[in-house]
Amino acid sequence: MQQQIAVGKSAIIVLILALFLSACIKPLPMTTPPPTTVQPDIPSLYETLAPYFPIGAAIEPWQLDSDAHTVLLTRHFNSITAENVMKSDPIHPSEGEFHWTPADRLADFARENNLFVHGHALVWHQQAAEWMFRDTGNQPLTATPENRALVLQRLAAHIRAVVGRYKDVVNVWDVVNEVIDENQPDCLRRSRWYELTGKEYIETAFRVAHEVAPDAALLINDYSTTNPRKRQCIYDLVQGLQADGVPVDGVGMQMHTNIQSPTPQVVETTIRKFAELGQVHITEFDMSIYTNNTDKYESVPETVLARQGERYQALFDVFKRNSDLIASVTFWGMADDHTWLKTWPITRINLPLPFDAQLQPKDAFWGIVDSSKLPGQEE
Numbered sequence: 001m002q003q004q005i006a007v008g009k010s011a012i013i014v015l016i017l018a019l020f021l022s023a024c025i026k027p028l029p030m031t032t033p034p035p036t037t038v039q040p041d042i043p044s045l046y047e048t049l050a051p052y053f054p055i056g057a058a059i060e061p062w063q064l065d066s067d068a069h070t071v072l073l074t075r076h077f078n079s080i081t082a083e084n085v086m087k088s089d090p091i092h093p094s095e096g097e098f099h100w101t102p103a104d105r106l107a108d109f110a111r112e113n114n115l116f117v118h119g120h121a122l123v124w125h126q127q128a129a130e131w132m133f134r135d136t137g138n139q140p141l142t143a144t145p146e147n148r149a150l151v152l153q154r155l156a157a158h159i160r161a162v163v164g165r166y167k168d169v170v171n172v173w174d175v176v177n178e179v180i181d182e183n184q185p186d187c188l189r190r191s192r193w194y195e196l197t198g199k200e201y202i203e204t205a206f207r208v209a210h211e212v213a214p215d216a217a218l219l220i221n222d223y224s225t226t227n228p229r230k231r232q233c234i235y236d237l238v239q240g241l242q243a244d245g246v247p248v249d250g251v252g253m254q255m256h257t258n259i260q261s262p263t264p265q266v267v268e269t270t271i272r273k274f275a276e277l278g279q280v281h282i283t284e285f286d287m288s289i290y291t292n293n294t295d296k297y298e299s300v301p302e303t304v305l306a307r308q309g310e311r312y313q314a315l316f317d318v319f320k321r322n323s324d325l326i327a328s329v330t331f332w333g334m335a336d337d338h339t340w341l342k343t344w345p346i347t348r349i350n351l352p353l354p355f356d357a358q359l360q361p362k363d364a365f366w367g368i369v370d371s372s373k374l375p376g377q378e379e
């Protein structure tokens with residue numbers, strides 16, 4: 001037995017030594033090379049699309065520390081969305097305590113550079129200011145009439161503060177984000193908001209936002225909006241709210257798409273249906289190169305990027321064709337160096353945006369701007 005332990009110990013020592021040595025001789029892990037210069041001589045995305053709609057990108061404040069990203073942003077986009085810093089937890093982490101600095105930075109940048117700002121998002125069940133659902137002893141609130149009033153009052157105070165601060169620069173707000181669950185009989189997600197207030201939090205959010213910023217467009221924003229059942233849920237909810245006099249101006253279609261779906265046809269049907277209710281905004285466009293949650297490329301084949309270019313072309317053709325119904329199109333990011341799809345639903349290479357990790361135009365870019373430059377199309 002003792003002998004076995006001794007052998008086990010020396011095996012561990014050998015293993016540690018081997019790991020140490022291999023760490024010493026291995027090359028350093030590959031890091032993303034620094035961005036190269038943004039190409040000055042390609043068409044600007046937003047100028048190309050100016051006849052149709054403004055073009056936005058979701059950004060983080062730290063990206064404004066990079067000259068290359070700032071140049072890419074101002075050359076190709078005329079609208080920004082705060083990727084995270086205007087969500088309720090980051091901006092209002094405890095009652096009356098606001099972290100304005102990161103969001104102010106984006107707002108100031110937009111003011112200085114004449115960009116639209118798409119406000120995102122006043123109410124969401126994720127990245128939510130949890131304190132709103134807790135009592136003074138930090139215990140979860142239970143669903144009572146008093147707590148309903150308390151939560152609605154907290155929500156109203158939150159919206160007054162955030163919408164009020166940016167009302168000169170934010171022209172459209174995602175007022176409620178992802179409140180639909182098409183598998184519930186009433187189509188409403190069973191979030192803490194719902195548990196404590198029923199549907200009232202939605203009505204309050206829109207009414208207060210409108211009171212503070214009467215000129216801003218107020219949206220309900222969601223994913224998988226092309227799913228017929230979910231689409232109908234959103235339609236019925238908005239129609240019902242509007243019939244009750246709640247100031248909902250339209251629908252935000254997130255459009256986290258992939259290389260295969262949704263089809264251009266179903267996207268077009270959805271845009272047209274939502275347009276019956278008011279404005280339609282494409283709010284979070286990107287295109288995963290995978291069609292499931294498990295595949296991983298070691299390196300991405302050129303053919304996949306070419307296919308992505310064709311899909312970009314087909315979907316932007318739909319957007320352009322329906323530009324009288326579409327108020328804006330925003331990408332969830334600018335370039336493939338920074339995208340949530342690198343870690344969701346698993347960690348893997350993903351290249352969903354029009355510019356690559358070195359900020360160079362991809363086939364996806366040419367699919368939007370000039371499809372004659374797509375592979376197989378060159379003269």
Ligand code: GLA
Pocket residue numbers: 083177223254284340
């Ligand atoms: C949702 C949210 C966004 C963002 C994305 C992915 O679509 O609306 O704010 O968090 O998920 O990260």
